Amino acid sequence: MPITTRAAVVRGTPGEYETATLRLDEPRSGEVLVRLVSAGLCHSDDHVATGDIPYAIYPVVGGHEGAGIVEQVGDGVSELSVGDHIIFSYLAVCGRCRWCAAGMQNLCDQGIAMQTGARPDDPSSYRLTEDGAPVGQMGGLGTFSEYSTVSAQAAIKIDKSAPLDKVSLLGCGVCTGWGSAVNSAAVRIGDTVIVMGIGGIGSSAVQGALHAGASHVIAVDPLAFKRDFAVKLGASHAVQTIAEAGDVARGLTNGQGADAAIVTVGVVTGQHIADAFSTLRKAGTVVVTSVSKSDAVGIPVPLPELTFFQKRIQGALFGASNPTYDIPKMLRLYQEGQFDLDNMITTTYSLDQVAQGYRDLHAGTNIRGVVIFD
Structure with missing residues (x-):
């Protein structure tokens, strides 16, 4: 039988999140029903409210x-049981498509349903309704809800010793930032790395670059609060602009430039990427992790420099992570004290405060906010 759940919904764009009471389906075959303990306030969910990430259905x-x-x-689910503790994976993993078989689970074919709000196997079927009308789920999850019914392939079982009020960020932001440095930028021992934008993803990228052995990590953010936090995480330098970061990188490398620049700003433009591109040494890499507006095109980079200096512009979805492997790995690193997750959580909110959490994000007062459910 369906159950009732309170959830934060956005009804159109541009809009703000508001709390509503919805009907939630019980799990069908291959699905599980989860009671939420915490949910991260990722910038991508704000993009759904602003319209930067368009959705096929509202609310x-x-x-x-x-x-x-x-x-x-639900029927057919063998890897999960009632009472198991889980972290949601931002991307469900089928384990069978070309991409999963090649070790690129972040590109799983199930991602085709990410912006539909519907069940991945049936675009006309929704797990949530309000007064009989369908309601979508962000990424097929909709974690701003007391309860959520999801594909079992998006639920990663974890040890019950893990603090559920903290580890929700591992399902997207942490792996995205960490993987952008470790996987997509392929940071090596002794590298000089620039991280452009110090929010939840940028903070994770700083830590990933340091863990991979970077000698210098240059954090870029206009806000002193975020620059100071990057230094506390271990960044060697923190500056206000990408131009300053380029000067620092060249000063550290006999004029060559950064080995990698990771772009983790709130809404990326082609100019952001071009500015990061200009800081690189020969054969350096720009990793573009940020979301752009849906109609954005063009990167104004000098084409001779692209060819003759052999520079690379690399996109990164979920930090090129494999959720079934990387989420448990990052949990272990956190539990062993090798990743600072606790201090990344600047403020906690109730479900009714989701809109305020995003106002705080826009005001630049949070590294990352987290919703704690009663």
Whole structure:
């Protein structure tokens, strides 16, 4: 039987999240029902409200980072049981498509349904309704909800010793930032790395670059609060602009430039990428992790420099991570004290405060906010 759940929804763009009472389906075959303990306030969910990430249906329940406890299991689910603790993976993993078989789970073919708000196997079927009308789920998850029914392929079982009020960020932001440095930028020992934008993803990228052995990590952010936080994480330098970062990188490398520049700003433009491109040494890499407006095109880079200096512009979805491997790995690193997750959580909110959480994000007062459910 369907259950009732309170959730934060956005009803159109541009809009703000508001709390609503919805009907939620019990799990079908291959699905699980999860009681949420925490949900991260990722910038991508704000993009759904602003329209930078268009959705096929409104209203839609936001949230794609979450951690909770399995309450009910649908037919055909063997890897999860009632009472299991889980972290949601931002991307469900089928394990069978070309991309999963090649070790690129972040590109799983199930991603085709990410912006539909519907079940991935049936674009006309929605798990949530309001007064009989369908309501979408961000990323097929909708973690800004007391309960969520999701594909079992998007639920990663974790040890019950992990603090569910903290680890929801591992389902997207942490792996995205960390992987942007470790996987996409392929940072090596002794490298000089620029991270452009110090929010939740940028903070994770700083830590990933340091873990991979970078000698110098140059954090870029206009806000002193975020620059100071990057230094606390271990960044060697923190500056206001990407032009300053380029000068620092060249000063550290006998004029050559950064080995990698990772772009993690709130809404990326072609100019951001071009500015990062200008800081690189020969054969350096710009990693573009940020979301752009849906109609954005063009990167104004000097084409001779692209060819003759052999520079690379690399996109990064979910930090090129494999959720079934990387989420448990990052959890272990956190539990072993090798990743600072606790201090990344600047403010906690109730479900009714989601809109305020995003106002705080725009005001630049948070590294990352987290919703804590009663």
